[in-house]
Amino acid sequence: MNRSEEEKTFKDKLRREGVKIALTAISLISFIAVWWLLSIYLNGQNLRYLPAPDVVFSAFIVSLSGDPVTGLPLLSHILASLNRFVWGFAIALIVAVPIGLLMGSSKYARYLGMPVTETLRPIPPLALAGFFFAAFGVLYGPIVTVLYGVFFPVLYNVMFGVRSVDPILMDAARTQGASKLQMFTKVILPFTIPYLMTGISIGMGVGWMVIVAAEWIAAPGGGVGALINQCYSVGIYDYMFVGIIAIAILGILTTSVSRLLEDKVAQRMGMK
Protein backbone atom coordinates (compact mmCIF):
# COMPACT_ATOMS: atom_id res chain seq x y z
CA MET A 1 0.00 0.00 0.00
CA ASN A 2 1.53 3.34 -0.96
CA ARG A 3 1.26 6.59 0.89
CA SER A 4 -1.66 8.17 -0.95
CA GLU A 5 -3.71 4.97 -0.67
CA GLU A 6 -2.97 4.86 3.02
CA GLU A 7 -4.14 8.44 3.33
CA LYS A 8 -7.26 7.58 1.40
CA THR A 9 -8.26 4.68 3.62
CA PHE A 10 -7.52 6.80 6.65
CA LYS A 11 -9.81 9.51 5.30
CA ASP A 12 -12.47 6.92 4.54
CA LYS A 13 -12.28 5.63 8.07
CA LEU A 14 -12.42 9.17 9.45
CA ARG A 15 -15.47 9.91 7.32
CA ARG A 16 -17.25 6.73 8.44
CA GLU A 17 -16.47 7.45 12.08
CA GLY A 18 -17.53 11.09 11.60
CA VAL A 19 -20.88 10.04 10.15
CA LYS A 20 -21.42 7.66 13.06
CA ILE A 21 -20.64 10.30 15.68
CA ALA A 22 -22.81 12.88 13.93
CA LEU A 23 -25.80 10.53 13.75
CA THR A 24 -25.37 9.52 17.40
CA ALA A 25 -25.36 13.19 18.37
CA ILE A 26 -28.44 13.91 16.23
CA SER A 27 -30.23 10.95 17.81
CA LEU A 28 -29.52 12.06 21.39
CA ILE A 29 -30.19 15.77 20.74
CA SER A 30 -33.55 15.06 19.09
CA PHE A 31 -34.48 12.76 21.97
CA ILE A 32 -33.82 15.55 24.49
CA ALA A 33 -35.58 18.10 22.23
CA VAL A 34 -38.72 15.98 21.99
CA TRP A 35 -38.66 15.44 25.75
CA TRP A 36 -38.26 19.18 26.31
CA LEU A 37 -41.06 20.19 23.90
CA LEU A 38 -43.38 17.55 25.30
CA SER A 39 -42.78 18.73 28.88
CA ILE A 40 -43.40 22.39 27.89
CA TYR A 41 -46.65 21.36 26.25
CA LEU A 42 -47.78 19.18 29.19
CA ASN A 43 -46.83 21.82 31.75
CA GLY A 44 -48.91 24.32 29.71
CA GLN A 45 -51.84 21.92 30.16
CA ASN A 46 -51.06 21.99 33.88
CA LEU A 47 -49.89 18.37 33.80
CA ARG A 48 -46.76 18.12 35.95
CA TYR A 49 -45.66 14.52 35.51
CA LEU A 50 -43.00 15.19 32.87
CA PRO A 51 -40.49 17.79 34.13
CA ALA A 52 -38.20 19.44 31.57
CA PRO A 53 -34.59 18.21 31.22
CA ASP A 54 -33.14 21.30 32.88
CA VAL A 55 -35.42 20.84 35.90
CA VAL A 56 -34.35 17.18 36.17
CA PHE A 57 -30.73 18.25 35.88
CA SER A 58 -31.01 20.70 38.82
CA ALA A 59 -32.83 18.00 40.80
CA PHE A 60 -29.91 15.68 39.98
CA ILE A 61 -27.41 18.19 41.40
CA VAL A 62 -29.47 18.51 44.58
CA SER A 63 -29.95 14.75 44.92
CA LEU A 64 -26.18 14.20 44.97
CA SER A 65 -26.19 15.46 48.54
CA GLY A 66 -29.69 14.15 49.38
CA ASP A 67 -33.10 14.45 47.75
CA PRO A 68 -36.03 16.03 49.61
CA VAL A 69 -38.11 12.84 49.62
CA THR A 70 -35.78 10.18 51.09
CA GLY A 71 -33.06 12.50 52.39
CA LEU A 72 -30.37 10.09 51.16
CA PRO A 73 -27.70 11.05 48.63
CA LEU A 74 -28.13 9.50 45.16
CA LEU A 75 -24.88 7.57 45.50
CA SER A 76 -26.10 5.70 48.57
CA HIS A 77 -29.26 4.70 46.66
CA ILE A 78 -27.09 3.48 43.80
CA LEU A 79 -24.77 1.58 46.13
CA ALA A 80 -27.72 -0.01 47.93
CA SER A 81 -29.15 -1.27 44.61
CA LEU A 82 -25.74 -2.33 43.39
CA ASN A 83 -25.16 -4.23 46.61
CA ARG A 84 -28.38 -6.25 46.21
CA PHE A 85 -27.62 -6.77 42.54
CA VAL A 86 -24.10 -8.08 43.15
CA TRP A 87 -25.18 -10.45 45.93
CA GLY A 88 -28.09 -11.87 43.97
CA PHE A 89 -25.92 -12.19 40.91
CA ALA A 90 -23.01 -13.84 42.69
CA ILE A 91 -25.18 -16.41 44.47
CA ALA A 92 -27.01 -17.14 41.22
CA LEU A 93 -23.66 -17.88 39.53
CA ILE A 94 -22.42 -20.06 42.36
CA VAL A 95 -25.60 -22.14 42.24
CA ALA A 96 -26.43 -22.12 38.54
CA VAL A 97 -23.01 -22.94 37.06
CA PRO A 98 -22.48 -26.32 38.79
CA ILE A 99 -26.10 -27.34 38.22
CA GLY A 100 -25.80 -26.30 34.56
CA LEU A 101 -22.61 -28.32 34.16
CA LEU A 102 -24.22 -31.33 35.79
CA MET A 103 -27.44 -31.09 33.79
CA GLY A 104 -25.43 -30.60 30.60
CA SER A 105 -23.22 -33.63 31.23
CA SER A 106 -25.73 -36.17 32.48
CA LYS A 107 -29.04 -37.01 30.92
CA TYR A 108 -30.27 -38.40 34.24
CA ALA A 109 -29.55 -35.06 35.91
CA ARG A 110 -31.52 -33.49 33.07
CA TYR A 111 -34.46 -35.86 33.52
CA LEU A 112 -34.39 -35.02 37.21
CA GLY A 113 -33.89 -31.27 36.92
CA MET A 114 -35.74 -30.23 33.77
CA PRO A 115 -39.31 -30.79 35.00
CA VAL A 116 -38.63 -28.35 37.84
CA THR A 117 -36.66 -25.77 35.88
CA GLU A 118 -39.11 -25.87 32.98
CA THR A 119 -41.98 -25.23 35.40
CA LEU A 120 -40.25 -22.37 37.20
CA ARG A 121 -38.54 -20.68 34.26
CA PRO A 122 -41.62 -19.06 32.69
CA ILE A 123 -42.64 -17.45 36.01
CA PRO A 124 -41.43 -13.83 35.95
CA PRO A 125 -39.29 -13.06 39.03
CA LEU A 126 -41.64 -10.26 40.00
CA ALA A 127 -44.59 -12.62 40.20
CA LEU A 128 -42.65 -14.37 42.95
CA ALA A 129 -41.27 -11.20 44.57
CA GLY A 130 -44.11 -11.04 47.10
CA PHE A 131 -43.44 -14.63 48.10
CA PHE A 132 -39.69 -13.99 48.41
CA PHE A 133 -40.29 -10.94 50.60
CA ALA A 134 -42.61 -12.89 52.84
CA ALA A 135 -40.26 -15.85 53.04
CA PHE A 136 -36.90 -14.12 53.25
CA GLY A 137 -37.83 -10.73 54.70
CA VAL A 138 -37.31 -7.24 53.35
CA LEU A 139 -33.55 -7.51 53.71
CA TYR A 140 -33.01 -10.65 51.64
CA GLY A 141 -36.22 -10.64 49.58
CA PRO A 142 -34.83 -8.35 46.84
CA ILE A 143 -31.59 -10.35 46.67
CA VAL A 144 -33.46 -13.62 46.24
CA THR A 145 -35.64 -12.02 43.56
CA VAL A 146 -32.53 -11.00 41.60
CA LEU A 147 -31.01 -14.42 42.19
CA TYR A 148 -34.11 -16.03 40.70
CA GLY A 149 -33.99 -13.74 37.65
CA VAL A 150 -30.30 -14.36 36.94
CA PHE A 151 -30.38 -18.09 37.73
CA PHE A 152 -32.21 -19.34 34.63
CA PRO A 153 -30.32 -17.56 31.84
CA VAL A 154 -27.04 -18.72 33.42
CA LEU A 155 -28.24 -22.29 34.03
CA TYR A 156 -29.66 -22.75 30.55
CA ASN A 157 -26.69 -21.23 28.75
CA VAL A 158 -24.19 -23.34 30.67
CA MET A 159 -26.26 -26.47 30.06
CA PHE A 160 -26.54 -25.61 26.38
CA GLY A 161 -22.79 -25.00 26.22
CA VAL A 162 -21.96 -28.41 27.65
CA ARG A 163 -24.36 -30.08 25.25
CA SER A 164 -22.87 -28.21 22.30
CA VAL A 165 -19.37 -29.58 22.83
CA ASP A 166 -18.14 -30.80 19.45
CA PRO A 167 -17.94 -34.62 19.71
CA ILE A 168 -14.82 -34.61 17.56
CA LEU A 169 -13.04 -32.60 20.28
CA MET A 170 -14.01 -35.28 22.78
CA ASP A 171 -12.68 -37.94 20.38
CA ALA A 172 -9.46 -35.99 19.92
CA ALA A 173 -8.99 -35.71 23.69
CA ARG A 174 -9.67 -39.41 24.17
CA THR A 175 -7.15 -40.46 21.53
CA GLN A 176 -4.65 -38.17 23.28
CA GLY A 177 -5.11 -40.28 26.40
CA ALA A 178 -7.23 -37.86 28.45
CA SER A 179 -9.08 -39.28 31.44
CA LYS A 180 -12.78 -38.54 32.08
CA LEU A 181 -11.82 -35.81 34.53
CA GLN A 182 -9.31 -34.31 32.11
CA MET A 183 -11.90 -34.30 29.33
CA PHE A 184 -14.13 -32.32 31.64
CA THR A 185 -11.52 -29.79 32.75
CA LYS A 186 -9.66 -29.50 29.46
CA VAL A 187 -12.46 -29.78 26.90
CA ILE A 188 -15.96 -29.32 28.33
CA LEU A 189 -15.14 -26.46 30.72
CA PRO A 190 -13.23 -24.25 28.29
CA PHE A 191 -15.79 -24.96 25.58
CA THR A 192 -18.59 -23.81 27.90
CA ILE A 193 -17.01 -20.53 29.03
CA PRO A 194 -18.25 -18.40 26.09
CA TYR A 195 -21.75 -19.78 26.67
CA LEU A 196 -21.48 -18.86 30.34
CA MET A 197 -20.50 -15.34 29.31
CA THR A 198 -23.64 -15.08 27.18
CA GLY A 199 -25.68 -16.27 30.17
CA ILE A 200 -24.03 -13.62 32.31
CA SER A 201 -24.81 -10.90 29.76
CA ILE A 202 -28.48 -11.84 29.62
CA GLY A 203 -28.57 -12.27 33.40
CA MET A 204 -27.21 -8.76 33.90
CA GLY A 205 -30.05 -7.24 31.88
CA VAL A 206 -32.64 -9.27 33.77
CA GLY A 207 -30.98 -8.48 37.12
CA TRP A 208 -31.30 -4.72 36.69
CA MET A 209 -34.94 -4.86 35.74
CA VAL A 210 -35.67 -7.09 38.66
CA ILE A 211 -33.80 -5.09 41.29
CA VAL A 212 -35.56 -1.81 40.56
CA ALA A 213 -38.96 -3.41 40.57
CA ALA A 214 -38.20 -5.46 43.70
CA GLU A 215 -37.24 -2.31 45.55
CA TRP A 216 -40.73 -0.96 44.91
CA ILE A 217 -42.02 -3.42 47.44
CA ALA A 218 -39.58 -2.59 50.20
CA ALA A 219 -35.99 -1.45 50.39
CA PRO A 220 -34.59 -0.77 53.82
CA GLY A 221 -31.53 1.44 53.47
CA GLY A 222 -32.73 2.88 50.17
CA GLY A 223 -32.17 1.90 46.57
CA VAL A 224 -32.82 3.50 43.23
CA GLY A 225 -36.08 1.59 42.85
CA ALA A 226 -37.17 2.85 46.27
CA LEU A 227 -36.28 6.42 45.29
CA ILE A 228 -38.38 6.19 42.13
CA ASN A 229 -41.29 4.66 43.99
CA GLN A 230 -41.31 7.11 46.89
CA CYS A 231 -41.00 10.15 44.64
CA TYR A 232 -43.85 8.82 42.56
CA SER A 233 -46.12 8.29 45.53
CA VAL A 234 -45.70 11.88 46.74
CA GLY A 235 -45.81 13.29 43.23
CA ILE A 236 -42.31 14.75 43.08
CA TYR A 237 -41.58 13.88 39.51
CA ASP A 238 -38.27 15.65 38.91
CA TYR A 239 -36.56 13.44 41.52
CA MET A 240 -38.36 10.40 40.18
CA PHE A 241 -36.68 11.07 36.81
CA VAL A 242 -33.31 11.42 38.51
CA GLY A 243 -33.78 7.82 39.68
CA ILE A 244 -34.89 6.68 36.23
CA ILE A 245 -31.85 8.24 34.57
CA ALA A 246 -29.53 6.77 37.20
CA ILE A 247 -30.91 3.31 36.36
CA ALA A 248 -30.52 3.92 32.62
CA ILE A 249 -26.87 4.90 33.05
CA LEU A 250 -26.13 1.96 35.36
CA GLY A 251 -27.84 -0.40 32.94
CA ILE A 252 -25.82 0.91 29.99
CA LEU A 253 -22.62 0.64 32.00
CA THR A 254 -23.16 -2.93 33.16
CA THR A 255 -24.31 -4.23 29.78
CA SER A 256 -21.38 -2.62 27.99
CA VAL A 257 -18.96 -4.02 30.55
CA SER A 258 -20.42 -7.50 30.24
CA ARG A 259 -20.48 -7.29 26.43
CA LEU A 260 -16.87 -6.17 26.39
CA LEU A 261 -16.01 -9.04 28.70
CA GLU A 262 -17.95 -11.49 26.55
CA ASP A 263 -16.06 -10.33 23.44
CA LYS A 264 -12.68 -10.41 25.16
CA VAL A 265 -13.27 -13.90 26.50
CA ALA A 266 -14.50 -15.18 23.15
CA GLN A 267 -11.43 -13.68 21.54
CA ARG A 268 -9.09 -15.20 24.10
CA MET A 269 -10.77 -18.57 23.68
CA GLY A 270 -10.16 -18.32 19.94
CA MET A 271 -13.90 -18.41 19.25
CA LYS A 272 -14.00 -15.05 17.46
Place this chain on the structure above:
Amino acid sequence: MSILSFKNVGKVFSKNGEELVAIHDFDLEVDEGEFVCILGPSGCGKTTLLRMVAGLESISQGSIELNGKAITGPGSDRGMVFQDFGLFPWRNVMKNVEFGLEVKNIPTAKRVEIAQRYVELVGLKGFERSHPKELSGGMKQRVGIARALANDPAVLLMDEPFGALDAQTRNQMQTELLRIWKETKKTVLFVTHSVDEAVFLADRIVVMTARPGSIKDLWDIDLPRPRDRASSKFIALRKEILDELEVQKTGT
Protein backbone atom coordinates in the same frame (compact mmCIF):
# COMPACT_ATOMS: atom_id res chain seq x y z
CA MET B 1 7.63 -57.43 11.62
CA SER B 2 3.93 -57.13 12.13
CA ILE B 3 3.03 -54.39 14.58
CA LEU B 4 -0.73 -54.20 14.09
CA SER B 5 -2.89 -57.23 13.43
CA PHE B 6 -6.60 -57.50 12.69
CA LYS B 7 -8.00 -60.94 13.48
CA ASN B 8 -11.45 -61.73 12.10
CA VAL B 9 -12.58 -58.26 13.05
CA GLY B 10 -16.28 -57.56 12.83
CA LYS B 11 -18.49 -54.65 13.77
CA VAL B 12 -22.21 -54.83 14.37
CA PHE B 13 -24.29 -51.79 15.10
CA SER B 14 -27.66 -52.30 16.68
CA LYS B 15 -30.22 -49.64 16.09
CA ASN B 16 -33.84 -49.91 17.24
CA GLY B 17 -33.44 -53.63 17.76
CA GLU B 18 -32.13 -54.14 14.25
CA GLU B 19 -28.60 -55.35 13.70
CA LEU B 20 -26.48 -53.81 11.02
CA VAL B 21 -23.27 -55.56 10.08
CA ALA B 22 -20.78 -52.83 9.18
CA ILE B 23 -17.58 -54.84 9.04
CA HIS B 24 -17.22 -58.56 8.54
CA ASP B 25 -14.21 -60.88 8.79
CA PHE B 26 -11.48 -58.28 8.40
CA ASP B 27 -8.00 -59.83 8.54
CA LEU B 28 -4.82 -57.85 8.09
CA GLU B 29 -1.23 -57.66 9.30
CA VAL B 30 0.47 -54.27 9.16
CA ASP B 31 4.27 -54.19 9.31
CA GLU B 32 6.24 -51.77 11.38
CA GLY B 33 7.01 -48.60 9.41
CA GLU B 34 4.56 -49.54 6.68
CA PHE B 35 2.28 -47.01 5.03
CA VAL B 36 -1.08 -48.70 4.47
CA CYS B 37 -4.02 -47.03 2.76
CA ILE B 38 -7.53 -48.33 3.28
CA LEU B 39 -9.61 -47.59 0.25
CA GLY B 40 -13.26 -48.22 -0.26
CA PRO B 41 -16.66 -46.89 -1.27
CA SER B 42 -18.38 -44.59 1.22
CA GLY B 43 -20.26 -46.51 3.87
CA CYS B 44 -17.94 -49.52 3.64
CA GLY B 45 -16.89 -49.08 7.25
CA LYS B 46 -13.32 -47.90 6.67
CA THR B 47 -13.68 -45.01 9.12
CA THR B 48 -15.33 -47.34 11.65
CA LEU B 49 -12.38 -49.69 11.27
CA LEU B 50 -9.94 -46.88 12.02
CA ARG B 51 -12.01 -45.74 15.00
CA MET B 52 -11.87 -49.30 16.31
CA VAL B 53 -8.09 -49.21 16.17
CA ALA B 54 -8.18 -45.85 17.96
CA GLY B 55 -10.37 -47.39 20.63
CA LEU B 56 -13.20 -44.93 19.97
CA GLU B 57 -15.48 -47.71 18.75
CA SER B 58 -15.94 -51.09 20.41
CA ILE B 59 -14.92 -54.25 18.58
CA SER B 60 -17.89 -56.59 18.12
CA GLN B 61 -16.05 -59.66 16.85
CA GLY B 62 -12.45 -60.79 16.67
CA SER B 63 -9.63 -58.63 17.95
CA ILE B 64 -7.19 -55.94 16.98
CA GLU B 65 -3.73 -56.26 18.47
CA LEU B 66 -1.07 -53.60 18.71
CA ASN B 67 2.37 -55.05 19.49
CA GLY B 68 0.61 -58.23 20.55
CA LYS B 69 -1.70 -56.50 23.00
CA ALA B 70 -5.44 -56.45 22.33
CA ILE B 71 -6.98 -52.99 21.97
CA THR B 72 -9.71 -52.31 24.50
CA GLY B 73 -9.97 -48.53 24.54
CA PRO B 74 -8.38 -45.26 23.50
CA GLY B 75 -4.75 -44.59 24.32
CA SER B 76 -1.92 -42.31 23.33
CA ASP B 77 0.02 -45.21 21.77
CA ARG B 78 -2.17 -44.57 18.73
CA GLY B 79 -2.21 -41.06 17.28
CA MET B 80 -5.31 -40.03 15.38
CA VAL B 81 -5.67 -37.35 12.74
CA PHE B 82 -9.23 -36.33 11.93
CA GLN B 83 -10.78 -35.13 8.69
CA ASP B 84 -12.25 -32.06 10.41
CA PHE B 85 -8.99 -31.49 12.30
CA GLY B 86 -10.54 -31.61 15.80
CA LEU B 87 -8.26 -28.86 17.07
CA PHE B 88 -9.08 -27.13 20.34
CA PRO B 89 -10.08 -23.62 19.22
CA TRP B 90 -9.11 -21.99 22.53
CA ARG B 91 -5.57 -23.37 22.38
CA ASN B 92 -2.86 -21.96 20.15
CA VAL B 93 -0.75 -24.18 17.92
CA MET B 94 1.78 -25.01 20.65
CA LYS B 95 -0.88 -25.69 23.26
CA ASN B 96 -2.75 -27.97 20.86
CA VAL B 97 0.40 -29.97 20.20
CA GLU B 98 1.16 -30.07 23.92
CA PHE B 99 -2.28 -31.46 24.83
CA GLY B 100 -1.34 -35.14 25.07
CA LEU B 101 1.86 -34.35 26.98
CA GLU B 102 -0.08 -32.15 29.39
CA VAL B 103 -2.50 -34.99 30.00
CA LYS B 104 0.45 -37.19 30.89
CA ASN B 105 1.76 -34.56 33.33
CA ILE B 106 5.05 -34.14 31.55
CA PRO B 107 6.89 -31.14 33.05
CA THR B 108 6.46 -27.86 31.20
CA ALA B 109 10.03 -27.48 29.97
CA LYS B 110 10.12 -30.99 28.50
CA ARG B 111 6.64 -30.51 27.05
CA VAL B 112 7.56 -27.28 25.30
CA GLU B 113 10.73 -28.85 23.94
CA ILE B 114 8.88 -31.84 22.47
CA ALA B 115 6.01 -29.76 21.08
CA GLN B 116 8.44 -27.29 19.51
CA ARG B 117 10.21 -30.15 17.75
CA TYR B 118 6.97 -31.42 16.18
CA VAL B 119 5.71 -27.94 15.32
CA GLU B 120 8.95 -27.46 13.39
CA LEU B 121 8.74 -30.94 11.85
CA VAL B 122 5.36 -30.12 10.28
CA GLY B 123 6.66 -26.75 9.06
CA LEU B 124 4.77 -24.43 11.39
CA LYS B 125 7.72 -22.58 12.90
CA GLY B 126 6.62 -19.00 13.46
CA PHE B 127 2.97 -19.94 14.03
CA GLU B 128 3.36 -21.30 17.56
CA ARG B 129 1.12 -18.61 19.07
CA SER B 130 -1.54 -18.65 16.34
CA HIS B 131 -5.00 -19.96 17.08
CA PRO B 132 -6.67 -22.49 14.75
CA LYS B 133 -9.09 -19.79 13.53
CA GLU B 134 -6.16 -17.92 12.05
CA LEU B 135 -4.81 -20.90 10.08
CA SER B 136 -5.66 -22.24 6.63
CA GLY B 137 -7.04 -25.76 6.25
CA GLY B 138 -3.65 -27.19 5.30
CA MET B 139 -1.98 -25.55 8.28
CA LYS B 140 -4.70 -26.79 10.62
CA GLN B 141 -4.03 -30.34 9.50
CA ARG B 142 -0.31 -29.82 10.04
CA VAL B 143 -1.19 -29.02 13.65
CA GLY B 144 -3.36 -32.16 13.75
CA ILE B 145 -0.43 -34.27 12.56
CA ALA B 146 2.00 -32.65 15.02
CA ARG B 147 -0.44 -33.19 17.88
CA ALA B 148 -0.81 -36.88 16.99
CA LEU B 149 2.95 -37.37 16.66
CA ALA B 150 3.87 -35.53 19.86
CA ASN B 151 2.79 -38.55 21.91
CA ASP B 152 5.25 -40.68 19.93
CA PRO B 153 2.54 -43.23 19.06
CA ALA B 154 3.26 -46.70 17.67
CA VAL B 155 0.85 -46.07 14.78
CA LEU B 156 -0.51 -42.98 13.14
CA LEU B 157 -4.21 -43.30 12.24
CA MET B 158 -5.42 -40.90 9.60
CA ASP B 159 -9.11 -40.61 8.77
CA GLU B 160 -9.39 -38.92 5.36
CA PRO B 161 -7.14 -36.22 6.75
CA PHE B 162 -6.95 -34.22 3.53
CA GLY B 163 -10.60 -34.68 2.55
CA ALA B 164 -11.55 -31.16 3.61
CA LEU B 165 -8.74 -29.50 1.63
CA ASP B 166 -8.69 -28.11 -1.89
CA ALA B 167 -6.94 -30.19 -4.59
CA GLN B 168 -3.71 -28.19 -4.66
CA THR B 169 -3.26 -28.09 -0.88
CA ARG B 170 -4.12 -31.74 -0.79
CA ASN B 171 -1.30 -32.72 -3.13
CA GLN B 172 1.09 -30.51 -1.22
CA MET B 173 0.08 -32.12 2.07
CA GLN B 174 0.55 -35.61 0.64
CA THR B 175 4.15 -34.77 -0.23
CA GLU B 176 4.62 -33.24 3.21
CA LEU B 177 3.18 -36.31 4.88
CA LEU B 178 5.60 -38.59 3.04
CA ARG B 179 8.50 -36.40 4.19
CA ILE B 180 7.26 -36.57 7.80
CA TRP B 181 6.72 -40.31 7.52
CA LYS B 182 10.27 -40.75 6.25
CA GLU B 183 11.69 -38.67 9.09
CA THR B 184 9.67 -40.31 11.88
CA LYS B 185 9.51 -43.86 10.43
CA LYS B 186 5.99 -44.26 11.82
CA THR B 187 3.55 -46.96 10.84
CA VAL B 188 0.66 -45.21 9.09
CA LEU B 189 -2.89 -46.42 8.58
CA PHE B 190 -4.53 -43.99 6.21
CA VAL B 191 -8.22 -44.07 5.24
CA THR B 192 -9.24 -42.45 1.97
CA HIS B 193 -11.74 -42.78 -0.83
CA SER B 194 -9.34 -41.27 -3.34
CA VAL B 195 -7.55 -43.85 -5.47
CA ASP B 196 -5.12 -41.22 -6.61
CA GLU B 197 -4.21 -40.38 -3.03
CA ALA B 198 -3.78 -44.03 -2.10
CA VAL B 199 -1.53 -44.82 -5.08
CA PHE B 200 0.56 -41.73 -4.38
CA LEU B 201 1.08 -42.52 -0.69
CA ALA B 202 0.85 -46.20 0.09
CA ASP B 203 3.23 -49.11 0.37
CA ARG B 204 0.13 -51.24 0.33
CA ILE B 205 -3.50 -50.53 -0.51
CA VAL B 206 -6.35 -52.41 1.11
CA VAL B 207 -9.42 -52.28 -1.12
CA MET B 208 -12.60 -52.90 0.84
CA THR B 209 -15.92 -54.27 -0.32
CA ALA B 210 -19.18 -52.39 0.12
CA ARG B 211 -21.10 -53.03 3.34
CA PRO B 212 -20.55 -55.26 5.17
CA GLY B 213 -16.96 -54.17 4.69
CA SER B 214 -14.22 -56.74 4.36
CA ILE B 215 -11.04 -56.99 2.34
CA LYS B 216 -11.65 -57.33 -1.34
CA ASP B 217 -8.10 -57.01 -2.54
CA LEU B 218 -4.59 -56.07 -1.47
CA TRP B 219 -2.24 -54.11 -3.71
CA ASP B 220 1.50 -53.76 -3.15
CA ILE B 221 2.56 -50.46 -4.61
CA ASP B 222 6.24 -50.71 -5.47
CA LEU B 223 6.54 -47.52 -7.50
CA PRO B 224 9.65 -45.63 -6.40
CA ARG B 225 9.14 -42.42 -4.44
CA PRO B 226 8.73 -39.57 -5.15
CA ARG B 227 5.95 -40.86 -7.35
CA ASP B 228 5.07 -39.11 -10.55
CA ARG B 229 1.34 -38.85 -11.09
CA ALA B 230 1.90 -38.37 -14.81
CA SER B 231 3.96 -41.53 -15.26
CA SER B 232 2.35 -44.27 -17.30
CA LYS B 233 2.82 -46.83 -14.50
CA PHE B 234 1.03 -44.58 -12.00
CA ILE B 235 -1.84 -43.93 -14.38
CA ALA B 236 -2.21 -47.60 -15.27
CA LEU B 237 -2.23 -48.68 -11.63
CA ARG B 238 -4.72 -45.99 -10.70
CA LYS B 239 -7.02 -47.10 -13.50
CA GLU B 240 -6.81 -50.75 -12.49
CA ILE B 241 -7.75 -50.02 -8.89
CA LEU B 242 -10.42 -47.56 -9.95
CA ASP B 243 -11.94 -50.23 -12.20
CA GLU B 244 -11.99 -52.66 -9.32
CA LEU B 245 -13.89 -50.14 -7.21
CA GLU B 246 -16.27 -49.33 -10.07
CA VAL B 247 -17.11 -52.99 -10.55
CA GLN B 248 -18.36 -53.29 -7.02
CA LYS B 249 -20.35 -50.08 -7.23
CA THR B 250 -22.31 -51.25 -10.26
CA GLY B 251 -22.30 -54.79 -8.94
CA THR B 252 -21.38 -56.32 -12.30
